[in-house]
Amino acid sequence: MARPTHQDHPDALRRRLLGASAGAVFLGALPGASLGQAPGSGAFDWKRFKGEKIEIFLVKSPRGDLLTKFHKEFEDLTGISVGSEMVPEQQQRQKAVIEFNSGNPSFDVIALSYHVQKRQFAKNNWLTDLRPMIADKSLADPALDFADFAQGGLNYAVEPDGRVNSLPLNLDPWVVYYNKELFDAKGIAFPKTFAEMQDAAARLTDSGKGVAGFVARGLKNANVPVWTSFLLGYGGSFIDGKGKLLTDSSEAIDAGKMYQVMLGKYGPPGVAGFNWNESQSLFLQGKAAMWLDGIGFAQPLEDPTKSRVVGKVGYGVMPAGPKRQVSALFGDGEGISTYSKKKGPAWFYLQWASNKMNQTRMLQAAAGAPVRNSAYAAAQSSSDFKAPKQWVECMLTSARIAQPGLPVISPVTEFRDVFGVALTNMINGADPAAELKKATADFQPVLDKSEKA
Amino acid sequence: MNSSALPTVSRPGFLARRRRAYYIFAVPALFVVGAVIIFPWLFTVWMSAFDWRIGSVAHFVGLENYVKLATNQRFLESIVHTFYFTLLAVIFPLILGTAAALIFHREFPFRGVLRGVFTMPMMATPVAVALVWTMMFHPQQGVLNYLLSLIGLPPSLWVYSQTLVIPSLVLVEVWHWTPLVMLIVLGGLAALPTEPYESAKLDGATEWQLFRYITLPLLAPFLIVAAVIRTIDALKAFDTIYVISQGGPGTASETINLYLYLQAFAFYNVGNASAVVVVFFVIILALALVLLHVREKTKWV
Numbered sequence: 001m002a003r004p005t006h007q008d009h010p011d012a013l014r015r016r017l018l019g020a021s022a023g024a025v026f027l028g029a030l031p032g033a034s035l036g037q038a039p040g041s042g043a044f045d046w047k048r049f050k051g052e053k054i055e056i057f058l059v060k061s062p063r064g065d066l067l068t069k070f071h072k073e074f075e076d077l078t079g080i081s082v083g084s085e086m087v088p089e090q091q092q093r094q095k096a097v098i099e100f101n102s103g104n105p106s107f108d109v110i111a112l113s114y115h116v117q118k119r120q121f122a123k124n125n126w127l128t129d130l131r132p133m134i135a136d137k138s139l140a141d142p143a144l145d146f147a148d149f150a151q152g153g154l155n156y157a158v159e160p161d162g163r164v165n166s167l168p169l170n171l172d173p174w175v176v177y178y179n180k181e182l183f184d185a186k187g188i189a190f191p192k193t194f195a196e197m198q199d200a201a202a203r204l205t206d207s208g209k210g211v212a213g214f215v216a217r218g219l220k221n222a223n224v225p226v227w228t229s230f231l232l233g234y235g236g237s238f239i240d241g242k243g244k245l246l247t248d249s250s251e252a253i254d255a256g257k258m259y260q261v262m263l264g265k266y267g268p269p270g271v272a273g274f275n276w277n278e279s280q281s282l283f284l285q286g287k288a289a290m291w292l293d294g295i296g297f298a299q300p301l302e303d304p305t306k307s308r309v310v311g312k313v314g315y316g317v318m319p320a321g322p323k324r325q326v327s328a329l330f331g332d333g334e335g336i337s338t339y340s341k342k343k344g345p346a347w348f349y350l351q352w353a354s355n356k357m358n359q360t361r362m363l364q365a366a367a368g369a370p371v372r373n374s375a376y377a378a379a380q381s382s383s384d385f386k387a388p389k390q391w392v393e394c395m396l397t398s399a400r401i402a403q404p405g406l407p408v409i410s411p412v413t414e415f416r417d418v419f420g421v422a423l424t425n426m427i428n429g430a431d432p433a434a435e436l437k438k439a440t441a442d443f444q445p446v447l448d449k450s451e452k453a
Numbered sequence: 454m455n456s457s458a459l460p461t462v463s464r465p466g467f468l469a470r471r472r473r474a475y476y477i478f479a480v481p482a483l484f485v486v487g488a489v490i491i492f493p494w495l496f497t498v499w500m501s502a503f504d505w506r507i508g509s510v511a512h513f514v515g516l517e518n519y520v521k522l523a524t525n526q527r528f529l530e531s532i533v534h535t536f537y538f539t540l541l542a543v544i545f546p547l548i549l550g551t552a553a554a555l556i557f558h559r560e561f562p563f564r565g566v567l568r569g570v571f572t573m574p575m576m577a578t579p580v581a582v583a584l585v586w587t588m589m590f591h592p593q594q595g596v597l598n599y600l601l602s603l604i605g606l607p608p609s610l611w612v613y614s615q616t617l618v619i620p621s622l623v624l625v626e627v628w629h630w631t632p633l634v635m636l637i638v639l640g641g642l643a644a645l646p647t648e649p650y651e652s653a654k655l656d657g658a659t660e661w662q663l664f665r666y667i668t669l670p671l672l673a674p675f676l677i678v679a680a681v682i683r684t685i686d687a688l689k690a691f692d693t694i695y696v697i698s699q700g701g702p703g704t705a706s707e708t709i710n711l712y713l714y715l716q717a718f719a720f721y722n723v724g725n726a727s728a729v730v731v732v733f734f735v736i737i738l739a740l741a742l743v744l745l746h747v748r749e750k751t752k753w754v
Binding site for chain 2: 101
């Protein structure tokens with residue numbers, strides 16, 4: 001809390017954001033209750049920056065596609081013309097670093113994935129603090145309504161020093177997909193705790209029939225969120241206040257042991273090389289009883305042309321660990337380049353992109369899980385919304401208990417790589433304590449350097 | 454471009470002027486070589502002396518990056534992986550390609566069509582090939598394990614096993630690039646003289662003797678060319694490995710290229726990555742010298 005604010009509860013992010021938007025929306029803002037205003041209606045002057053042109057830099061994904069498809073709507077609403085570029089995730093991350101480093105990036109608005117880019121962007125001051133614009137009533141649409149945003153998303157948008165660098169768009173909490181048919185056949189209920197989860201995995205594993213009790217990512221780098229999902233439940237965390245890694249703590253080692261048992265013992269053969277796609281195809285074939293991964297896979301699982309488990313998939317909230325029940329969270333949003341000369345129009349774009357209509361569309365197109373709570377009610381009321389009710393419930397519950405699934409640091413890719421190798425080694429029988437000790441020792445200097453420079 | 458040798462030329466005559474004119478013609482070539490080869494190269498060496506991550510300030514550290522590499526277990530293992538992969542990915546296509554060439558060199562029905570079919574893998578995009586093979590390797594749903602089960606063999610883990618991953622990746626490489634070796638050797642076979650065979654047959658040589666003592670020595674220069682091309686390709690292999698295993702499981706198939714990519718483009722660790730490039734360059738240079746030496750010798754086989 002570097003900067004004292006005027007509220008009574010300076011540690012409540014939601015309050016702070018609400019304070020910034022003058023508290024106007026606080027009262028009527030229960031999820032689903034405030035439908036806000038349709039864009040363009042009311043007193044808010046969307047045409048203020050008519051004739052300007054802004055550049056948007058997005059990630060090639062269903063969400064990027066969806067926004068791009070409706071850019072015309074934004075142009076009609078505001079009279080601002082939009083140029084956009086979409087590149088695949090890895091390339092977007094590389095290009096962002098290079099462009100920002102040049103001091104003259106080609107874009108005004110940039111999409112960022114919080115678990116990879118948040119700390120990097122904040123540390124280098126690459127994004128504009130949105131607070132002055134949020135507070136300025138002539139610039140902030142009353143329908144912006146932060147009370148409608150899920151807490152996990154707001155946590156991501158706000159920096160430790162209170163800066164608001166972005167608006168969140170999409171949340172990706174980790175959940176447990178489970179095969180109801182396999183569970184019912186053995187008369188097992190969906191586990192509520194880690195202990196029950198291990199027990200269920202043990203009873204559901206049937207190597208004779210090629211059924212794995214549990215499947216999740218074993219491939220290095222990709223596998224780290226699986227372990228952090230356990231770590232958070234054991235009450236562990238990543239880094240202490242002084243920047244020292246806590247990744248060889250007893251909680252971390254317990255999580256490592258759980259990872260080793262769940263994947264090494266109850267996982268399918270070869271799981272050490274599995275990314276989400278191998279896990280998905282196994283689950284789709286009905287050959288895995290539980291699958292821990294991000295929430296975005298309902299569409300293929302319920303698609304009869306791809307899936308043998310249509311209608312049999314349960315969407316379970318991550319079971320509670322010995323200390324806490326936490327769903328590891330990932331997410332992405334959009335921010336404004338600090339070098340942009342068109343911050344006003346760019347801010348308008350951010351508000352439009354995160355408005356309720358776009359958030360509802362995202363859900364309807366199964367392009368992601370929106371940050372706005374109201375989008376769920378809106379999407380469910382439409383007749384062509386196909387996601388099962390349990391999925392929506394799972395999403396809302398998970399978002400409530402969500403915490404960042406990766407440490408918010410600059411060298412997050414290297415973190416994932418170093419610990420990813422340790423985890424893969426565990427699947428192949430290495431000692432969790434020794435592996436984590438080594439990985440922590442390897443990574444601590446990298447982290448120290450990144451925060452010093 | 455003004456040569457320092459010029460003032461020492463005592464006779465400012467026609468020859469000296471003509472010699473000066475020669476230099477001017479070399480300028481464009483020198484410029485291009487300087488801009489696209491020498492400058493980047495020197496710049497890489499220069500960067501390798503810095504501790505520099507994109508986004509932070511660079512510090513001069515001299516040879517520290519190299520010292521760290523020399524003790525970096527993961528980097529040293531990546532060199533071993535690179536050699537292991539290269540060795541297998543050169544030898545197998547060479548043997549199979551030569552065998553295929555010998556078969557397709559004979560006359561038989563539909564030879565042209567079959568030869569065309571055989572060379573088709575070469576035309577496929579490596580990333581697409583890698584994606585298809587990834588699906589075929591899947592330990593539970595992959596077609597390869599299904600085929601093994603048909604002939605009563607137990608399933609294999611292929612690229613999902615730390616010990617099998619490199620041989621499995623080589624399998625893709627072999628499928629993809631054996632046709633290239635075949636084409637080179639086929640060209641060689643077509644150019645062989647027929648007289649030695651005729652006289653050897655008169656002397657009662659067997660098929661194996663014909664191959665061992667006539668075909669193979671005469672083909673040697675072509676085989677060396679194929680080996681050189683395959684070695685270059687295998688050393689720089691990246692796309693197939695990156696798509697199929699990403700260097701995994703763990704680091705079991707991490708070659709120098711993959712390690713380099715991680716350092717440079719995932720960790721933005723430019724100083725260290727430059728040092729890796731320099732070491733890799735020295736290794737390639739040494740290997741190239743060995744191959745050139747072998748090639749010189751085979752001319753006299």
